[in-house]
Amino acid sequence: MDSAATVPSSATAAATVLQEQQQQLQQQTSRISLLVKEVESSTAGANSANLVLQLDSLNRLTEFSEQLRARVQEHNQHIESLCSLHYEGFVESIGQLLQVKSDASQLQRRVADVSSRVNEVCARLNSLCVDLMQSGQTLHNLDSARESLQLCLPVLDAYSRLRAQMNRRQPYHALKTLERLEHSLLPLLPPYAFTEAIRRELPRIREQIREASENELKDYLVGVRGDRSRLVGAIALRLVAQQAGLAFSMLGSSSEPLDHGEGSNIDDLLDFSPVYRCLNIHTVLGEKTRFQQYYRNQRSYQCTSMLQMSPLGSSRVNYAEFFAQFVGFFVVEDNLHHTMPDMVTREFLNELWQNALEILTRLVRARLSDKLENTDALLDFKKYIQLLLIAMRSYGYRVALVSDLIKEMQAKYFRVLQDNYRPMFQHIFADDNYTAMLLQNAEDYKAQVLDLYPFSSAEFDSLPYPKRTSFSQMVPLVYSTCAQFVDECLCFHDGASADAGGTSNAELEDSLSKAINDLLAYTVRDCFKERLRELHLPELIQMIVNVEALEEVCDRLEAYTMQRLDSGGVKLHGKAVFKDCQAECESFAYEKMKEQVNKMISLAEYDWDYDPIEAGHTSSGNHGQQQAQSAQNLQQQLPPPSAWVSDLMAYLHSTFTAFTNLPPKVAQTACLISCKHVHEELLGLVMDPQVRSIGPAVLLQLSSDIACCKAFATNSPVPGLEPETLCMAFEELSQLLRLVVSNDWQVFLRECQTGPRSRYDRVTVSKAVQLLEKVREFDRRKGSFLANFRSKQRKETEVVLKQLRTLVPGGTAH
Template identity: 25%
Template sequence: MPTLLDGRGDLEYAIQQIVLSPSENEYFDQLIPAIKDATTGGKGQALLQTLSQFSDDREAEIERICKSNHQEFTSSVNQLLKVREGGNKLTNDITELIKAIQASTEKLADQKQALKESRAVRTNIDETTTALVACLEVLRLANYVHDLLNQKSHYAALRALDELQNIHLRGVTQYKIASMIQKSIPITKKLIADAVMADLNTWLFRIRETSQFLGELGFYAVEQRRKRHRERAEKLGYLADYKLNSAIELVADESTEFDVLDNEDVRVDFTPLFECLHIHNALGQTDKFKAEYAATRKQQKDLMLPTSITLVDSETSSLSEMLESIAGFAIIEKATLQKAPSLRSPVDVDELWESICQSAISLISKALPEVNNAEMLLKIKGVIALFIQTMESWGYPVRSLDAFLLILFRKYAELLKRRFSDDFQEIVMTDDYMPMPINNGDEYDKVVNVSWYTPEKPREEIRFPCVLPFSQMYPLCCIDIRNFLNQFYFFSDDHFQQPKVIDDTLRSSLDELLAEKVCQSLVERLGSQYLGQIVQILINLEHFETACRELEQLLAAARSSSSVGGSVALSATEQFKNHKKTAEKRIFELVNSKIDDLIDTAEYDWSAQYGTSETSSYMQELTQYLSTTMTTVLIGLPTEIKELIYFDALGHAAEKILSIPLSPDVRRINPNGVAALALDVKFLSTFVETLGNPILQETLDELRQTIALMQSGNTDEYYDISTRNKKYGRVNAMNGPLLLEKLTQAVASPSRAEKFTAFSSKFYSRDT
C-alpha cells in the first residue's frame, strides 16, 4: 500500500482508501500514515483541501441523490448532517491530531538532530580515542626504546626504533607527535651508536688491560708445546729435525688443545664487538665504524708500547711485559680477523703487526747498548724467540724479528769473543809454564775429559801423583773452548733461522781467539830466556795443534744441514804447527847460546910444553848441561824433537869446538895442545855414545876426523884425494890445510907450501 503522497491524485486515492476502510482500526491505520506523510512532507493543507473537496463532492452527490428521492434525501440529509457533523468533528480531531502529530514530529526531528549531533560527537570521541591510543602506543615505544637503551639492550632498542619508525609512526603521521618523534629518531640512533661505542670502548679498555695476561698465557702455551716436543723428540729421534710450528710438530701436538682466549684463567667475550658491528651495519655506518675501530686500535697500540725499556734487569721483566702485551694485542687482532672478517682485513692486521714489530725492535735496539753480558743477551734472545714462536703459531709473519735476532747474535758473538778473549789472555799470562801435576784419579779424569788429550798409558796403569806433559793453561783453555762452543750453540736453541751464520761465525771467532789470543800470546812469550818455559810452550803448542784438529772434526760434525759440506779448516791449526818450529828454533838458540857460553870459557894452551890427562872443566860442564837439560828440562818433549835438539846441540858444540883452533888468534898449535883438545873431544864422544843413538855420533865426525888429522904423523895423506876421502872425508876442505899449517913450526918448509898449493889447486879444480 502506497504511503508516500507525491500529488493530489495520491491524496484523493488515500482519502478514498480512508473512507472505504471497513473498520475503525483500518481507518486509523490508513489515516495516520496519510496525516504523518502530509505533515512531514509539508502537505497538511493540501490534505485538508482534499478532504474538503471530497466532502463537497459527497454533498453534491448526496444532493443529487436527494433530488431524485426527497424522502430519502431528507433522510440522507439528516444522515449527511450527522455525517457532516461527524466529519466536522472528525476534521477537528484530524486537525488536532495533525497538530499533535506535527508537534510530535518537530520534537522527533529535534531528537533526531540531537541524536545525529550525539552520534557525530561519539564518532569524534571514538576517532580521538583511536588516535590517542595510537599516539600513546607510539609514545610507549619511544619510551621503550630509551628503556632498552638504559638496559644496554642496544640491538633490541634499535629494532624497536626501526619498528616505531616504519610501522607505528605511519599510522599517526597526521599528528604533531609523529613529527616530533620522527625528528628525535636520528638523535636516538646516535644515542644508540654512542652507547654501543661506549660499551665497545669499555670492552677495548678491558682487552687492553688483559692483553699482557693473554700474551703470558700465549707464551705459556708455546712453552708447554716446546716441552712436549722435546719429550717426543727424546722418544722418537727423527722428530728432533722438525722445529716448533712445523707441520709435523703441529700434527703431533694436535691432541692437546688450549684456547688462549677461553680457558680457566680468562675468557674473552666478543659479544660487544659483534653487537657494535651489527648495530653500525644496521645504521648504515659500517665504513665509519671500521675507520673508528681501526683508529682506536692504532691508538691502543701506541699506548701499549712504553717510551723506553731496560734490558739489564735480571729477569728481563721489562722486555717480557712489553712482548706479552704485544702478543696479547696481536692475538686479539687475529681472533677479530677470524671471527669478524668483514671488520678487519688481513692487510690491515699485517700492517698493524709490522708497525708494532718495528716499534718493538726500535725500543730494544735503543736499550741494547747497555747490555754487556752474553748470558743476559741470551736471556733476551730466549724471550724474543718465545715471542716469535708464539706469534708464528698465530700465523703472523716474523721475518723482521728473525732479522733482528741476527743482530742480537752478532752482538752476542762479539760479547762472547770479548769475554773469552780476556779469559784466554789471562790464562796465558798467569800460567806457570810447568808440567801440570795431578794428585788423584778424580782430578786426572776431569782434566782428561775436558782436554783433547790421549794418555800414553791406560788409566789403570797410572800412579798418582803424576805429571801431565802440558801446563795448566791447556786444560783451562780447553774448558773455555768447550764453553765457547756450547754458548754459541745455545743461541740456536728453540728458534734461530740462520744456523749457517752460527757455524761461520763460530769458526771464524774460534779461529781468531786461538790464533791471536792463544797462539800469538805463546809466541810472544818465546822471548823468554828460561829454557824450561820455552820447552813447555812448545809442548803446549803441540797439544793445541792436536786440539785444533779435533775441533775441526767437531765443528764439521756439529755443522747444520744448511751449511756447505766438506771439512772445516782452522787457520790456527797451521799457525800452531808453524810456531812449533819457531819454538824449536828458540830452544836451539837457547841451548846453543848456553853451549857457546860454556865453550867460550875453554882455555887451551896451544904451545904447552907438557901434555894433560884431565878433561877440561868446560867440557865437563857442557856434557853435564846437555845431560841435565835432556833428562829434566826437555823430558816432556817428544822423542823425535829431543833427538833433533840433541843433534843440533851436538853439531853446534862440535862446530864451536872446532872453531877454537881455527880462530885467527891461534897462530901455532903444537901436539900437546892438539892432545888436550883430543882428550876433550873423546870425552864428548864417550858422552854421546852413552845416549845410545848412533845418529848423534855423526855430529862429531868432522871434529873427530879433524883431530885425527891433526894427530896424524903423516899429514901428507890429507893431500892425497883418495886417502883423504877415505880417512878425512868429513874434514872441511879449507879447515884441514889451515889447521895443518898451524901445526908447523915457526916457518913452513917450501915443500910443505908447495904441497898445500898443489892440494888447493886440485881441490878447486875438482869442485869446478
Template identity: 20%
Template sequence: MPPRRRPQFTQENIDQQLQQIHLLDPSSSSENLEQLGPVIKQIHSKRQQDVFLRTVQGLIQSKDAEIEKICGDNYQDFISSVSTLFTVKSYTDKMKENIQSLDSSVSQLGRGLVEKKRGLLQSKKTAANLDEAIDTLQACLRVLDVVNRVGEMIKEGKYWGALRSLEDIQNMPPTSLSQTPFFQHLLSSLPSLRAQIKDAVTASMKQWLLEIRNAQSDLILPNPLPLTFLPQLTQEISGFFIVETHVLETTGTFRSARDVEELWDSLVLGVAESITSSLRTENDPEEYLRVKECLTGFIMTLETSPYSVDSLQSFIILLFEKYAKLLEAQFSRRFESIVTQDDHLPMQIDATNEVDTVLDVVFVGNAEKSQIRQMAPPYTLPWSQTFYLCCQDIRGFIQKFYAFVEGVSRHHRNIDEVLSKLLDSLLIEHISEPIGKRLAGTSTLSQIAQIVTNLEYFQAACSELEFSLTNLRSTQRGGTIRLTARTSFETTLSRSLARITGLITSKLDQFFELSEYEWTPPARENAPSMYLYELVNWLTTVVDSLVIKETYKDEAYKGALEYIAGCLMSFLTGRDISMMNENAISNILIDVDFLEDELKRIGRSHLSSVFVELRMTTSIPLSDNVHEYLVPAMRHTSYSAVKHKRLQALLEKLARFGTTQRDLSARELAEKRRKEADAVGRVFPGEGR
C-alpha cells in the same frame, strides 16, 4: 803572232772608277764587292797597282780634309747635344725604375691587405668557436669539480657531503650540456661512486676498530719491558690469539683473518723491539739465555696455530748472535787470565779420583789417559794448569753455546760454522797468541819447555775437539766442525823451539868470549880448547834436562851446534881476525874433532853434519888442493858445501901471515896463497854457495 797589248788606263779612267765606288748607296745592306772585282782585276792585269794606290791615297786625303772641315764647324754643338741626350736618357731610365718600384710596392701592399682581411675573418670565426668551446669546457669543469670534490670528501671521510654532491649532479637543471655524451657518461658512473662511498665507510669503520685493538695491544707492551715480566706477557699474548683463532673458526665475517694476522705481526714486532731495548745495556749472556727460553716456549705454544712464527725465530737467531759475542768476550777474558797466571810447572795431583776428574775434562787421547791412570800417586801430569783450565772452560763454553741452540731446530750448519769460528777465535787470539807473548818474556828454559809441552797438547786437543763436536752434532744431523787453530799452535810451538835455541846460543856467546884462540901459534896443539869442556858439559846438561820430546832436543842440539860451527867459521873467514897460519886452522879442527866425539858419546853423531862446510873449507888450504877447487867438476862434486867467498877470505888471511915472515919459502907460499885467493874470488858468485 805579235803579243797582245795591254790596255792602258789613264788617270782620268781611274778617277772615274773610284768616283763610281764612292757614289755607292751607303744605306745599302750589301757590301757591293762584286763591283770592285773588275776594277781590281783590271788594275792587276795592267800592272797599275802603284798608280792605283797613289790615286786611292789622294782620294783618302781629300776626304779626310773634308771631314775635318765639317767636324771643325759643328763640333761643339755636337758634343753638347750628345751630352744633353745622355742626361735625358739617364733621367728617363731612373724615372722608369722608380715607376717599376712603385708599381711593385703597390702590388705587394695590396696582397698584404688581402691576406690580413682573410686572416681577420678566420680569426673571428676561431674566436667564436673558442668562446663556444670555453663555455662548454667551463660547464664540464664545474661538473668535474663537483665529482673531484666527491673523491676528496671520500678521502677526508666526509661521506655525507659526498652523497649530497652526487644528488646535486643527478638533479642538475637541463642545459646544453645535458645532451652531451660526456654528461651521460658522468651520470652512468654515479652508482660506482656511491659504491666507493659505501666501501670507504665500511673500511673506515673496520680500521677504527683495528686501531682500537692495536692501541690495546700497545698498552700491554711497556717500553722498556722488564725482562722479569716477559713470561707473563707471552702467556697473555698466547691466550689472546688462541681466543682470536677460535673466533675466526666459529664465526663468518665477524672478523677477517687478514686483520688478525696484521695485529699478530705488529704485536710480535712490538715484543721484539721491547726486548731489544731492554737488552741493549745487558752484558750477561745468562739473561739472553732466559729470554730465548721464554720465546721458545711462546713459539711452541703457537706453532700449531695459523700465525707465522718466522719473525720470532729470526729474532731468536739475532739474539743468538749477540749472545755468542757476549759469551766469546766473557770466556776470552777468562782464557787470557789463565794463560797470564800460569806457573809453567807440570800439574801435580795426589788422589786418584782427582785424576779421573781431570782426565774427563782435558781433550787427550784414550791411550794416553790409560797410561796416566796406570801411574802410581802422586801423579805428575805432563801439562800445566793452563791446559787443564782452558779445556775446562772450552767445555763450559760449548755447553753454554748449545744451551741457546736447544729448541732451535733450524740452520744447524750455520750454527756449526759460528761455533767453529768462535772456537778458533778463542784458541788463536786468547790462548795461542797470549802464550806467544808470555814466551817473549820468559828466559827460563824449563818454563819454555813446559810451554812447548802445553802447545803440543793444545795441537792434539784441536783434533780431539773436532772429533767430539762432530759426534755431538751428528745426532742432530749437523755439519762437520773444522778448526784452524792448529796452525796457530804450530807457529807458536816453532817460536818456542826457536826461543830455546836463542837462549842456548846467547849462553854459548859467553863461552866463546873465553875461547882465547891464538891465531899464529908456532906449533899445533894436542888437546882441544879448555872452554869446550865447560861448553859441552853445560850444553848436554841443559838440553837433556828439558822435559820435551827427543826430536825437539835434537833440534836444540842442532841449533846449538850450527851456532858453534858458525862461530868457528867466523873465526876462520870473518873480518875480526886479519891473519892466521895453518897451525891455528889445525887447532880449530882439533876442537871440531872433540865436539864430534862428544856427539858420538851422547848418541847424536848424525849432528856432525853441521861441521861439513868447515872441514871442507879448511881441507883445501891444508891439503894444498886449491887447484882442484878451481875445476868446476871437482868443485861441484867434492867441494859442494864450500862457499868460495869464505875460502877466499881464509886464503887471504894465510897470505897475510906469510908476508910477515922472513923465511923465503914462507913468503913464496904467501904469494901463492894470494894468487889462489884471487883465482877463487873470480869464481862465479852463484857457484859454491
C-alpha cells in the same frame, strides 16, 4: 581561308565557355539546394553565420529565397492536410480533458493535504536525523581519537625509552629503539606537530649515538692495551710453555693474576661487546667501512706505540710484561678475526704482524748489541723469544724472523761465553807450574786427573805409584773447562726441540761445533800465545808436551760433545789448532835456545890479529930458522877448544838430555837447529866484514872449536838423530878452515874446475875467497916477520886468489 578557320575556333571556344558556365550554374544550384536542406535541419541556427557567408560567396541570394519560400509553402500544405485528418480525435480529447479537470481538482486538494502532513513528519524526521548525524560524528571522532592515541602511545613510549637509554649511555639499545621509532612507528601517524618535532630530533640523537659508541670503543681500546691484554698474553704464553714441555717458569713474580685466570678463555677475560655494538651501530648508520678503517688505524697505532714506548728492561719481570703484552695484543686480534672476519681480516693481521715484527727485531738486536753481556740474562731473554715463536706460530703467523733472532741470540750467547771463559783459560795458563804431575797414589790420580779429564793409558796405568804424567795440570783443566763450555752452550737449547721453536739436530751440531772450534781457535789459542811469550825454555819444553796432549784432549772433547748430543755429526778442528800452537811453541823454544846460544857465543873473544910466532920471537941471529920451525909446528897441532865452546856444548848436552818427554822429532829438530845456529854464528864471526885479517892461530883455534862441536854431534844426546846428520851442521866451516889451514888449494881448485867435489863439497868459492883475502891481509900486516918464510907463501896466495876469482860468477882476476 584564315578567316574561315578562325570562325570555327571562336565558336568552339564560345561553346566551351558556355558549357563551363552551365556546369558552374548547375553546381551553384545544387549548393543552394543543399543550403535550403541545411536551414530545415535542426543545426541551421548554430551554423547561420557559415550559411550567410556561403550565400554571400555564391551571390545568388534571390534564388535561395525563392527556393526557401517554395519549401515553406510545401510544409504548410502538409500541415493543413494533417490537421484536417486528425480534427475529430482532437475534439474528443478536449472533452475528456474537461471531465478530468474536476477529478484533478479533487485530487489536488487531497494531495495538498497529504503533502502538508508529510511535510510535518519530514520536518520532525529531519530534526531527528540531524541529531543522529551529530551523534554519529561525535562517535566517529571519539573512535578516531582513540585510534590515534593508541598509535601515539607506542611512539611516545619509544621516544621516552630512547631518551632514557641515551641518559644511561646505552647507544646500541638506543639505536635499535631509534630505528623502530623511525621506520615502524612514526610512519603510522599523520604529521602531527609532536611527530614532526620527533623527526627533527632523530638525526641529532643518531649523531649522539654514533659519538657515544665511539667513546665506548675508545674506552675498550684503552682497557684492552693495559693489564687485561697483558694477562691474556701471559696465560697464552703459559699454556704454550706447558704444551711445549719447557722446563722453566715463564712469568715469575708477575704471575699472581694468573691464579685467578686458571682455565679461563679470552671471552672470560675480555668483553668484546663494545666492538660488536660499535660495528653494528656503524653498520646501521651506513658507516661500516669508515668504522673498520678507524679500528684498524687505532690498533696499528697501539701496536706501534706499545713497542716503541715499552723498552726491554733488564729484569725478568720486565721481559714477562713486555712479551705478555705483545702476545696478548695479537691473541685479542686473532679472537676478533674469528668472530668478525670482515673487520679484522687475515691480511690486516699479517700486515700488523710484519710491522710489529720489524720493530721487535730492531729492539731485540739493539738490546743484543748494547746491553746483554750476561749469559743468564741471555738465556732468560731467549726463553721468552722462543715462547713468542711457538705462540705466534700456533696462531698461523710467519715466524722466520723470530727464528733468525734466536740464531742471532745463540751467536751472541756463544760470544759472551767465550769472553767469559777467556779469563778462565788465562788463569789456567798463568797458574800452571809447567811440570809433569807427580801422583803419589790412586786418590791423587782420581782427584787431579780422572775427575777432570777421562785420561786412559794402559801403559801409564801399569806403572807403579808414585808416577808422573807426561803433561802438567794444565791439560786436565783445559779439558774440564772446555767440557763445561759445552754444557753451558747446550743450556741454550735445553727443552727446545725443533717443534718447540729450537734448532734442528743438524743445525745444533753445526752451531755447537763452530762455537767449540771458535773457543779453541781464538780464546784458547790467544791465551796460549799471551802466555807463550812469558815462558822460559824448560817451561816451553813442557808446553810442547802439553800441547801434544791437548790434541788427544780434542778427540775426547769431540766424543763428549757427541755423547751429550746423542749424535755423531760433531766435527772439531782442535787438532789443527793445537798443531799450529805446537809449531809456534816449538818455534819459541828454538828461538829461546838460539837466544841462549847467542848469549854464550857473545862470550867468545877471538884475537884475529894474534900471531904466536911474533909474540915468541927473540933477538938472536938464528931467530928466522926458529920462527919458521914454529910456523910448521903451528900447522901440525890444534890448541884446546875455547872455554865458551866447552861450556856451550855442556849446556846443550844437559838441555837435550832433559828432553826425554819431548816428541822425538821435536827434540831432534831442536838439536839440529841449535847446532846449525852455532855453526851460522861461528861462520858469521869468521865472515864478518869488520874482521879484515885473520891469523893462522885464530884459524887453528876455530878449527879446534869446530872439532869440539863435531865431537858433541858425534855423541848426540838425542835418540834417533844420526851423528852424521848432526855433524853435517858444522861441515861447511870445518871444510873451509881445513882448506885454509892445510893450504889444500890445488885440490879445491881441481874439484871446482873439473869435479866432482867430494872433499870440500860444502865450501863455496866466494867464502873461500873472503877468508883467503883476510889471511892475505894478515900476512901483509905481519910482513916484517918471517919475511923469507912467508914470501913464497904470499905469492902462492896471490896465484890462488886469482884462480878463485875467475871461478866466482862475475869475478875478475886482480
